[in-house]
Amino acid sequence: MKENSIVNRYDVVVIGGGPAGLAAAIEAKKHGAKSVCVIERDKELGGILQQCIHNGFGLHIFKEDLTGPEYAERFIIELMESGITCKLDTMVLDISEDLDLQILNTYDGFMHIKAEAIVLAMGCRERTREAVNIPGTRPAGVFTAGTAQRFLNMEGYLVGKKIMMLGTGDIGLIMARRLTLEGAEVRAVLARRGYPGGLMRNVAQCLHDYDIPLMLRHTIVKIIGKERIEGVLVARTDEERKPIPGSEELYECDTLLLSLGLIPENELSKGAGVKLDPATGGPVVNESMETSVKGIFACGNVVHVHDLVDYVTDESRRAGKSAAYFVRKKLKENGLLIKTEPGKGIKYIVPHLIRVDNLNKSLQLFMRVREVYPNSRLIVKADNEVIKKSRKMHMTPGEMDNIRIDPKILQQRKPAILSVQVKREEE
Amino acid sequence: MYDIAVIGAGIIGTSVARELSRYSLRIALIEKDNDVANGTTKANSGIIHAGYDAKPGSNKAKYNALGNPMFDELCEELAVPFKRIGSLVIALESYDMEKVEELYNRGLANGIPEMRILGRSEVRKMEPNLNDEVVGALHAPTAGIIDPWELAIALAENATENGVELLLNHRVTAIEKLTDGFDIRTSASGIEARYVINCAGVYADEINNMAAAPYFQITPRRGQYFVLDKNTGSLVNSVVFQCPGKMGKGVLLTSSVHGNLLIGPDSEVLDDKDNVETAAHRLLLIKEAAARTATGIPFNTMIKTFAGLRASPSTRDFIIEESKETAGFINVAGIESPGLTAAPAIAEEVVRLLKATAGKLKKSDDFNPLRRKVIRFMELKDHERVELVRKNPVYGRVICRCENVTEGEIVDVINRKAGATTVNGIKRRVRPGMGRCQGGFCAPKVMEILARELGRDMQEIVNEGKESYILSGTTKGEQDYEGK
Numbered sequence: 001m002k003e004n005s006i007v008n009r010y011d012v013v014v015i016g017g018g019p020a021g022l023a024a025a026i027e028a029k030k031h032g033a034k035s036v037c038v039i040e041r042d043k044e045l046g047g048i049l050q051q052c053i054h055n056g057f058g059l060h061i062f063k064e065d066l067t068g069p070e071y072a073e074r075f076i077i078e079l080m081e082s083g084i085t086c087k088l089d090t091m092v093l094d095i096s097e098d099l100d101l102q103i104l105n106t107y108d109g110f111m112h113i114k115a116e117a118i119v120l121a122m123g124c125r126e127r128t129r130e131a132v133n134i135p136g137t138r139p140a141g142v143f144t145a146g147t148a149q150r151f152l153n154m155e156g157y158l159v160g161k162k163i164m165m166l167g168t169g170d171i172g173l174i175m176a177r178r179l180t181l182e183g184a185e186v187r188a189v190l191a192r193r194g195y196p197g198g199l200m201r202n203v204a205q206c207l208h209d210y211d212i213p214l215m216l217r218h219t220i221v222k223i224i225g226k227e228r229i230e231g232v233l234v235a236r237t238d239e240e241r242k243p244i245p246g247s248e249e250l251y252e253c254d255t256l257l258l259s260l261g262l263i264p265e266n267e268l269s270k271g272a273g274v275k276l277d278p279a280t281g282g283p284v285v286n287e288s289m290e291t292s293v294k295g296i297f298a299c300g301n302v303v304h305v306h307d308l309v310d311y312v313t314d315e316s317r318r319a320g321k322s323a324a325y326f327v328r329k330k331l332k333e334n335g336l337l338i339k340t341e342p343g344k345g346i347k348y349i350v351p352h353l354i355r356v357d358n359l360n361k362s363l364q365l366f367m368r369v370r371e372v373y374p375n376s377r378l379i380v381k382a383d384n385e386v387i388k389k390s391r392k393m394h395m396t397p398g399e400m401d402n403i404r405i406d407p408k409i410l411q412q413r414k415p416a417i418l419s420v421q422v423k424r425e426e427e
Numbered sequence: 428m429y430d431i432a433v434i435g436a437g438i439i440g441t442s443v444a445r446e447l448s449r450y451s452l453r454i455a456l457i458e459k460d461n462d463v464a465n466g467t468t469k470a471n472s473g474i475i476h477a478g479y480d481a482k483p484g485s486n487k488a489k490y491n492a493l494g495n496p497m498f499d500e501l502c503e504e505l506a507v508p509f510k511r512i513g514s515l516v517i518a519l520e521s522y523d524m525e526k527v528e529e530l531y532n533r534g535l536a537n538g539i540p541e542m543r544i545l546g547r548s549e550v551r552k553m554e555p556n557l558n559d560e561v562v563g564a565l566h567a568p569t570a571g572i573i574d575p576w577e578l579a580i581a582l583a584e585n586a587t588e589n590g591v592e593l594l595l596n597h598r599v600t601a602i603e604k605l606t607d608g609f610d611i612r613t614s615a616s617g618i619e620a621r622y623v624i625n626c627a628g629v630y631a632d633e634i635n636n637m638a639a640a641p642y643f644q645i646t647p648r649r650g651q652y653f654v655l656d657k658n659t660g661s662l663v664n665s666v667v668f669q670c671p672g673k674m675g676k677g678v679l680l681t682s683s684v685h686g687n688l689l690i691g692p693d694s695e696v697l698d699d700k701d702n703v704e705t706a707a708h709r710l711l712l713i714k715e716a717a718a719r720t721a722t723g724i725p726f727n728t729m730i731k732t733f734a735g736l737r738a739s740p741s742t743r744d745f746i747i748e749e750s751k752e753t754a755g756f757i758n759v760a761g762i763e764s765p766g767l768t769a770a771p772a773i774a775e776e777v778v779r780l781l782k783a784t785a786g787k788l789k790k791s792d793d794f795n796p797l798r799r800k801v802i803r804f805m806e807l808k809d810h811e812r813v814e815l816v817r818k819n820p821v822y823g824r825v826i827c828r829c830e831n832v833t834e835g836e837i838v839d840v841i842n843r844k845a846g847a848t849t850v851n852g853i854k855r856r857v858r859p860g861m862g863r864c865q866g867g868f869c870a871p872k873v874m875e876i877l878a879r880e881l882g883r884d885m886q887e888i889v890n891e892g893k894e895s896y897i898l899s900g901t902t903k904g905e906q907d908y909e910g911k
Contacts, residue, residue: 041828091825093805104833106823109816110809128865130731135705138733140890140897144867151871157885157898182902226701227894254899267829267863 009114010037010085011327012320013101015092015268016121018047019309020300020316022075024119027320029082032328037085037113039092039103045079046072047123048146049309051153054174056201060310071309095272099295117323120269120283120291120298121316124305126171127260129223134166136223139230145172145259148179158182160255164232165189166220168196168203168398170307172259177206179257186210187251190218190234192241195372197261197398199307219243220256229256262305272296279348280304286353287363288322288331289315297323304350304366307400311366322358332357336414343381343421345369347397354418359407366402367420369395375425378403382415395422429455429592431781432611432620434599434634436463438575438770439762440626441582446774447781448589450788455618456583456591457611459598461893462852463845464579466628468767469855470703470735471650472679472692473575474666476765477514477567479534479542486745488537490769490776495569497771505581506800507573508684514570514666515545515554516677518562519719523670527565530671534567542567556662556721570666572684575767576855583845585798589791593845594618596893599627602637604753609638622755622785624777629700629738631746631760639752645761647700647736650692651709653717656728656863657830659688667720678716680724685858690717690724692735703734730863737763745769747776749784757781801840801857804833826876827869829862834876841880848881850874851891870897 011033014025017040025038044050049057052068059065062074079086090105101113126144143151143159149171151157161184165172168191176186189207194216196203207214215234221243222233231252235243264282266274275284275292282303283291289299299319300312325331335357340349349367365380373395380388380403390403403420410418433444436458444456458465475498481487502509518524527544534542543566550557550564587593597613608621627634632645660682669677683689691713710732717724740746740761750756757780759773766773782788804812804822815835816823822835840847840856847853850860853873860866860873874888874897889895 041825089824091828091831093825093831104804104812104816104823104825106816106820109820109823110812112809125864126867128863128867130729130865133707133710133729133732135707135710135732137704140895147867147870151898152902155871155885156902158900158902159897160899221707222704227890227892228896 008112010035010116012036012117012119012323013113013115014038014119014121014320016040016047016123016300016302017042017045017086017088018121018123018300019049019072019075019312020123020302021047021119021121022072022079023313023316024121024297024299024320024323025084026075026078026082027317028119028324029084031321031324033117033324035085037087038079039087039090041089041091043089045076045086045088051146051149052174053153054178057309060308061313092268095268095296097273097293116295116327118296119319119323120274120296120302121300122265122268122302124262124264124301126258127263129258132260134220134223137225139223139225139228141225141229141254142223142256142258145169145175145257148257149175152178152182158184160184160253162187162253163255163257164220164251164253165257165259167191167259167261168198168214169259169261170198170202172257173198173202173206175257175259176212177210180210180212186212187253188213188215190215190220192219192237193217195396195398197259199399221248223256224250228254230254232256262301264302264305266302269298269302274298277348277352279342280350284352285350286355287351288325288355288358289319289351290322290326290331295326297326304348307398311400336410338410338415338418340365341417341419342367343419345371345373345422346420349420354410356407356410359410363405363407363410364402365405365420366400368397368400369422370397372396373422373424377423377425379421379423380405381419381421382410382413383417385413387413428608429453429618429620431455431622431624432457432609432618433624433626434611435626435628435631436579436583436593437466437468437626437628438464438579438582438767439628439759439773440624441579441586442770442774443624443626443759443777444591445582445586445589446778448586448591449791449794451791452788454591455620456586456593457597457599457613457618458593458595459614461595462847462849463583463593464576464855467736467738468579469576470733471575471764471767472652472681472689473573473683473767474514474679474681475509475511475571475573476768477534477542477570478537478539478765478768479530479565479567480671481533481537481765483533483536486747487765487769490745490772491765492537492539493772494765494769498571498573501771502573502578504796505578505585505798507578507581509571509573510684511569511571512665512682513566513568514668515550516565516668516670517550517557517720518564518670519558519560521562524563526670527563530565534565539567539569541569554663554665554667556723557667558720558722560719572666572681573767574684580845580856581798584843585796587844588798589794599634599637602634604638608755622757622781624757624759626759628762629736631738631758635750635758635760638756639750643746643760644741646739646741647697647702648739648763649695649697649702649734649736651705651713651732651734652689652691653710653713653726653732654683654730655688655690655725656730657686659725659728660686662688662721662724669716669720678713678720680717680720687730688724696739697736700736703736705732705734730861731865739763745773747773747780749780755784802836803857804836805831826872827859827862829864830858832857832859832869837873837876838880841877848877849889849891850877850897853877
């Protein structure tokens with residue numbers, strides 16, 4: 001796509017053209033932002049969806065079972081038709097607190113852009129071997145699952161024939177199946193905890209259906225091989241996920257795939273002075289997905305890692321709409337402000353703050369639990385009063401939970417704090 | 428026949444080759460691996476030591492003191508980042524102050540300038556993030572930091588620009604003395620040279636033994652490190668050592684020249700000269716030791732750990748001499764710490780030794796000491812950025828998002844002399860893959876650029892060594908599916 005006229009000022013600039021950025025941009029335009037610009041570092045829109053050629057996308061949003069590229073395409077077509085500017089193959093180098101962006105590409109060169117509002121939608125990155133500190137040599141053949149996915153699905157190359165996998169994130173599970181279909185032998189998938197990190201449906205469809213062994217409570221304590229990986233030492237783990245000495249066993253392999261979780265990528269956010277939540281690794285946001293910096297919004301995996309793209313779309317629509325409202329000065333900045341607080345068993349809650357006057361129909365709180373909870377309840381309290389109980393058959397850190405709150409209750413009770421905790425049924 | 432064969436393209440071999448390229452000589456720089464700086468040079472602390480550690484009168488003391496002041500001009504000529512940030516040896520107990528004084532006196536004997544012994548309050552003023560227990564310290568402002576592989580790569584490039592022939596993938600297997608020189612057999616081809624300079628690092632004893640009787644051994648002594656994310660380096664303002672002890676010079680804490688915090692090393696004698704594995708229990712010891720220097724080390728921002736091997740000589744001192752048995756064969760061996768600091772002075776000494784045995788050397792008329800700077804886009808000012816991309820649009824594409832490295836920078840270091848041919852070769856030259864994602868996002872793009880620029884297939888691109896293949900084939904095509 002050619003960028004003919006150089007415009008240096010936009011109502012809303014969206015950073016990232018993946019599912020979050022696409023939905024936010026479309027929604028910002030729909031709700032009255034006059035000029036919207038999406039900045040995407042890759043050569044095409046769609047983000048990581050483009051390498052997710054498996055199905056299972058769109059079940060909530062479209063009530064259809066789509067592949068990643070199909071899901072992305074629906075938004076890309078809508079975006080193209082709505083008069084939104086796209087800058088592809090373009091990197092944002094810096095954002096200042098007064099919403100000045102430094103951008104770089106081969107066709108505009110280096111330039112500054114001024115935005116009235118910014119939506120952060122940069123997504124996340126994968127945790128590496130080094131981030132979890134696996135000792136041993138540093139041979140070729142150790143890939144994060146997403147990198148391997150890019151090589152296979154975007155570039156058409158295989159990464160190895162005899163595969164070991166550490167970690168049970170969703171991308172990893174899907175890659176175990178994908179590599180099997182390409183004729184590789186996936187020897188085992190190891191989970192350091194007693195339960196898998198990804199969705200149960202992926203464990204069933206990607207491992208069980210293909211007879212790939214899932215070894216719970218195991219980890220890798222050493223990588224072996226000088227130039228290309230030749231094997232890994234596998235050990236059992238104790239309750240604290242620490243390897244048990246003496247339980248090591250050698251597994252030969254020519255490839256190690258890592259699926260150890262995702263980390264929101266917030267280097268740009270930090271540069272702009274956006275406050276982050278250590279529990280999510282993403283910005284602290286309010287009901288409108290606005291960050292601690294006025295006029296900077298955030299959505300998708302840059303805020304917290306989602307399991308389903310459908311939820312990313314929902315959240316990003318809210319961010320885009322809010323950014324447009326902000327530009328049109330329709331976003332309320334005062335009034336009752338409630339803090340959310342993760343209680344017992346809850347790792348985090350998004351949003352972190354609620355300005356009640358901006359709520360219309362209902363408020364949805366998204367959260368993850370700290371461990372596996374079979375047959376339990378989520379208890380919501382406004383200050384010390386229980387305002388909602390929700391029965392959950394099975395909660396696991398690998399699956400995001402959510403709960404809806406009626407804004408009227410908040411308006412009536414005007415609590416300072418809204419907390420959620422887990423209660424086991426027998427307690 | 429070559430006039431000179433330099434064996435080993437680490438920091439010593441490249442320094443020697445570049446120094447010799449000032450003269451009208453035909454020089455071969457022979458390296459077993461597929462890139463320069465691939466051994467000890469790529470995995471050490473990167474400190475330009477002030478020079479108070481070594482025993483007065485030793486080669487280590489002499490060449491450290493001579494080498495340190497040479498770095499400003501050398502790095503200026505070669506356009507290599509170098510920062511003289513000074514060093515502190517801190518005392519954590521009152522009895523450590525005796526050691527600090529001992530080092531101070533050694534430094535005086537070695538002729539080290541500007542050293543001072545500081546009390547607690549002065550140390551705290553200089554380094555507010557150190558632990559409260561610090562009693563005092565030795566301050567040596569002439570110490571500095573550098574990326575050792577960047578320097579070796581720059582030296583190799585400048586040497587080859589000045590006519591040195593770099594022979595990669597040539598592992599020396601045998602050396603035979605001829606009447607007027609040497610026949611060097613390698614894994615690739617035979618090389619004849621009048622003089623041989625042995626700069627083979629941990630293998631220097633084996634190379635010596637091919638040409639002369641054994642008279643020293645090199646023992647690999649492993650050290651391990653942590654590297655934290657960029658901008659963590661600001662935790663300390665200088666290189667902070669603990670008092671020397673069993674672990675070598677004492678675990679240090681320093682910013683790298685690129686702003687990463689570097690923590691390590693330990694010291695462990697091994698018998699395997701290729702063993703650069705990291706080990707969990709050793710890293711834990713380093714972590715604990717470093718916590719005595721500063722408690723606020725942000726280990727949660729860790730980018731990687733690594734291990735390197737020191738080439739420790741049985742003589743306990745640098746061996747820089749012509750073989751007594753084999754004339755024309757010069758050993759530069761056992762160059763462990765402070766070898767990086769000593770390298771430029773050692774290179775000058777090698778020229779003196781060569782003149783002593785070969786007679787007068789003729790200076791080359793067209794030696795150019797300057798190396799073209801590698802443009803780092805992020806270090807440019809706004810108007811320079813605009814100008815650069817206008818002239819060369821390939822600088823407008825960011826390949827590495829963690830370190831913001833552009834395609835222009837990558838293409839540049841592939842197409843230079845002694846240029847990169849591997850993914851890690853690119854990483855060491857311009858840093859894609861050095862950051863938080865460790866190459867997860869940029870490695871496929873870096874491979875594409877390498878394949879394009881070198882005219883190779885993607886599948887031929889290796890990570891580091893010749894056997895370190897990354898891709899194992901292509902995915903199934905339509906023809907692979909039944910019914911098609």
